[in-house]
Amino acid sequence: MVEHIALAFGKVFDPLVLGVVLASAFFGLFVGSIPGLSATMATALLVPVTFFLPPIPAVACMVTATAMAIFAGDVPGALLRMPGTPASAAYCHDAYAMTQRGQAETVLGAGLVYSVLGGLFGTIVLVTAAPWLADAALRFSSFEYFWLVMLGLTSAVFVSPGHPIRGLVSLMLGLLIATVGFENPSAYPRFTFGSVELMSGLQLIPVMIGMFAVSEVTRYAVSADTPLDVPKQDIGGIFKGQGRLLRTYPWPALRGSVVGTLIGALPGAGADIAAWISYAISKRFSKTPEKFGTGHIEGVIESGAANNAALAGAWIPALVFGIPGDSITAIVIGVLYLKGMNPGPAIFLENPENIYAVFIVFFLANLLMVPLGWLLIKLAKNVLRVPRGVLMPIILLFCVVGAFAINNSVFDIGVMLAFGVLAYFMEANDFPIAPTILGMVLGGMLEQHFVTSMIKAGGHVTAFFDRPIAAGLGLATIAIWLTSLALAMRQRRAVSR
Amino acid sequence: MKLNDALSGLLILIVGSVIAVHARTFPSMGQTVGPSLFPTIIGGGLMVCGAALAVSWLRRRGAPWVEVDDWVRRPRMVMNFALVFVDLVFYALAVGRLGFFITAVVFLSVLMIAFGVSRARVLPVAMAVTLVMHYAFYSLLRVPLPWGVLEAVAW
Numbered sequence: 001m002v003e004h005i006a007l008a009f010g011k012v013f014d015p016l017v018l019g020v021v022l023a024s025a026f027f028g029l030f031v032g033s034i035p036g037l038s039a040t041m042a043t044a045l046l047v048p049v050t051f052f053l054p055p056i057p058a059v060a061c062m063v064t065a066t067a068m069a070i071f072a073g074d075v076p077g078a079l080l081r082m083p084g085t086p087a088s089a090a091y092c093h094d095a096y097a098m099t100q101r102g103q104a105e106t107v108l109g110a111g112l113v114y115s116v117l118g119g120l121f122g123t124i125v126l127v128t129a130a131p132w133l134a135d136a137a138l139r140f141s142s143f144e145y146f147w148l149v150m151l152g153l154t155s156a157v158f159v160s161p162g163h164p165i166r167g168l169v170s171l172m173l174g175l176l177i178a179t180v181g182f183e184n185p186s187a188y189p190r191f192t193f194g195s196v197e198l199m200s201g202l203q204l205i206p207v208m209i210g211m212f213a214v215s216e217v218t219r220y221a222v223s224a225d226t227p228l229d230v231p232k233q234d235i236g237g238i239f240k241g242q243g244r245l246l247r248t249y250p251w252p253a254l255r256g257s258v259v260g261t262l263i264g265a266l267p268g269a270g271a272d273i274a275a276w277i278s279y280a281i282s283k284r285f286s287k288t289p290e291k292f293g294t295g296h297i298e299g300v301i302e303s304g305a306a307n308n309a310a311l312a313g314a315w316i317p318a319l320v321f322g323i324p325g326d327s328i329t330a331i332v333i334g335v336l337y338l339k340g341m342n343p344g345p346a347i348f349l350e351n352p353e354n355i356y357a358v359f360i361v362f363f364l365a366n367l368l369m370v371p372l373g374w375l376l377i378k379l380a381k382n383v384l385r386v387p388r389g390v391l392m393p394i395i396l397l398f399c400v401v402g403a404f405a406i407n408n409s410v411f412d413i414g415v416m417l418a419f420g421v422l423a424y425f426m427e428a429n430d431f432p433i434a435p436t437i438l439g440m441v442l443g444g445m446l447e448q449h450f451v452t453s454m455i456k457a458g459g460h461v462t463a464f465f466d467r468p469i470a471a472g473l474g475l476a477t478i479a480i481w482l483t484s485l486a487l488a489m490r491q492r493r494a495v496s497r
Numbered sequence: 498m499k500l501n502d503a504l505s506g507l508l509i510l511i512v513g514s515v516i517a518v519h520a521r522t523f524p525s526m527g528q529t530v531g532p533s534l535f536p537t538i539i540g541g542g543l544m545v546c547g548a549a550l551a552v553s554w555l556r557r558r559g560a561p562w563v564e565v566d567d568w569v570r571r572p573r574m575v576m577n578f579a580l581v582f583v584d585l586v587f588y589a590l591a592v593g594r595l596g597f598f599i600t601a602v603v604f605l606s607v608l609m610i611a612f613g614v615s616r617a618r619v620l621p622v623a624m625a626v627t628l629v630m631h632y633a634f635y636s637l638l639r640v641p642l643p644w645g646v647l648e649a650v651a652w
Contacts, residue, residue, distance in 0.1 A: 002583065009589070034622060049638060052638035052639060052640060053638070096524070161647075165546050165549050165550055165553070166550075168544045168546050169509055169543065169547075169550075172513075172539050172542045172543050172546065174541075175535075176516065176536070176539050176543075179535055179536050179539070184532055184535075185530070185532075186531060186532040188523060188524065188531075188532040190520075190523065190536060191519075191536070214581075214585075218578065218581050221574070221577040221578055221611075221612070222566070222568040222574045222575075223568070224579050248622050262520065387614065388612075389609060389612035389613050389614040390612075390614055390618075390622055392608070392612060393604070393605045393608035393609050394605065394614065394626050396581065396584070396585070396604075397588075397601055397604055397605055397626070397630065398630070400585055400588050400589070400604075401630065401640070401642070404588075404592070405634065405640040405641075405642070406563055408641070410589045410590070411589070413585060413589040414589075415584075416585075417582060417585050417586075421582075425498065426501060428498060428499055428566070429499055429500060429505055440585070443535075447535045449596060450535075451530045454530045455530075456498060480555050
């Protein structure tokens, strides 16, 4: 193990990897701090770049950019009351109210400090839990995997806010996309309509870029662009008074980190949901719940730690089972496969140094956040003034180069465009996008494990509950379905009364 | 554009049934679980969800059939919407012949003008961005961006 860790350090502390980490840190901070550009979009835009990088820098680039973006989202939240990413939305009201009271330094500093602490906490849990879980997962058969995927898809639909039926439609759409082509257990070409390009299925990269980036540019194109009202005052020392805050609120910080990691690790729920839930928990257990929403730091601390902790937590199921914890890791899993680092318990046995390298990058990214985050806060006024009329065309060019560069096929641009339009209309009609991506990434795996299990069981469905862990996972899945149904029924009865 | 739940439910129901019916035509290939099972379940699931959405509309009627966003009534916005797609198609068709430099500068300039960036800035910004992108993708990442008509000056 020691020699693997030494190898991993050698892999990370290499000029190319360090250069990539630094560049993607700036990229992540920038994208995260611009309202309307999310951490998921940052990841989607990075995919074409990672395509041309060796595996370790490719993964390092995504880890760093997302960690930075989730923190950076706090900055416009505090200064403009516009969350830079959805993960900062939960406490943006409080943060802005503090800025208006002249406490911008305190709230921005807290955003940075607790992002770093939450991120480090999540990373420590990832580093300790993942190998341990992988050990257990080595004994998993197709039955356990089938239920794990089902559990992931189920929580993607029912844990996320909004109407579960709309989430379900979005999920079905993703599963449907995954069936296109002949890469299925029977190798029968489905939904290809005689097209050669569709034979190998719809490629993840153009679909992702379309759904997360092109749709956003489209939304900007039809919105009346009002220049952001950036505050003029200078921002002073942000670290002043942070020690006192940590002594006053040690429990919220810890609770936010724990809850964030757990929600991140839950397949299908990511940083934004972690922040909302943590904010609610913080308010529930606070000595001064009435202050929440009026510019109180406690909720900012707790959910600010939670969203960065969730980021690392989401990697636990992604690395161990190949089941994404959120839409960011859904994209990451696609990249891991492309790079030959197929996720699953075996990755901890075959290439442990690669996994250790990923862990080291996590620590590095979170520590690097301290100086770079400070720099972003100092420069925030200028960053926020970058005109979006210039930015959006550049993002679109990035999309098209990314989608085109990989296969040099015009078809991929068409796919990107089609999914951009689809995502735009889905969001306009309140259908969430994340379940589609999850369905798309997990659809093939779900079918594969189902068919394998059915063949092993000779067609007897009861076999899905024969093994204890499979039965537990299966029952958990069914329980979530039944509870959600019961809740929906009760709500409906309450409404009709 | 926002469809009400009855319309979107109906649309999803139709899509689901088309998928389910189409999936029944897949051969069974003599296996326990053939290629048609999964698409059939998905089609069926979409039908159920579509029906549920339509039913939820029955409970609280009143929403208009189609809510058109404000931007549809503003010609400039409609043009911007169309331009995003026209520009992408232009890139796909032109990049092979004109090369990355010319295509990207045109691509960026058109959108920036549409998004109201001041004219004097458009060309310098577009050219600078194109150069940086080219350096990043072509020189650093070794993506074979086409040179097109500028083949003679390729580096």
